[in-house]
Amino acid sequence: MDAYYKVVKGLKTTLLDERATAVFYAKMRDISRTYAGVEAFAEARKDELDHARELTELLEELTGTTPMEATQQITPPVFSNYCEGIAIAIDGERNAGIEYSNIIKISPYDKVNKYLIKIISDEEVHLAKFSKLYEMECQQNYQPYQHSTKI
Numbered sequence: 001m002d003a004y005y006k007v008v009k010g011l012k013t014t015l016l017d018e019r020a021t022a023v024f025y026a027k028m029r030d031i032s033r034t035y036a037g038v039e040a041f042a043e044a045r046k047d048e049l050d051h052a053r054e055l056t057e058l059l060e061e062l063t064g065t066t067p068m069e070a071t072q073q074i075t076p077p078v079f080s081n082y083c084e085g086i087a088i089a090i091d092g093e094r095n096a097g098i099e100y101s102n103i104i105k106i107s108p109y110d111k112v113n114k115y116l117i118k119i120i121s122d123e124e125v126h127l128a129k130f131s132k133l134y135e136m137e138c139q140q141n142y143q144p145y146q147h148s149t150k151i
Helices: 003-031 035-063 082-106 110-138
Strands: none
Touching: 003 035, 003 082, 035 082, 035 110, 082 110
16 A cells, blocks of 8 residues: 555544544533633644644545545544543543654655644643643642742
8 A cells, every 4th residue: 555545544544533532522621620621621622623624624635525534423432430531531642643643654745744743742732731630630649739938
């Protein structure tokens, strides 16, 4: 299989992932216990929707047609509690960075690669926010930094 078909296949897979993740993040936003959780998941959801739109446009340019992955039914991850949802989000962001990096390694398309580098940057921000959110809300012994007023 040549690079074109591998890139298209990879972009279609990531398009489905971005769409499913956006639905998942809406659910996580809605059950978040703190403003930090609402903000992190709302921002990430917006980014995932932007990524899905851009991936669709890239695929339309590469293939000449709108991919069925842009409209087909998706299934977001299933989780039983808030902390499990955050852990799933952390794993998903890590895996997304790897998927996009793998596409870049085989892609001869500058426009695709530039956009995927931007997506990787967004995913790194999501990963950092979700990791801190997990630490703050799900680890029992978390103690936030207390600034001392002693001089």
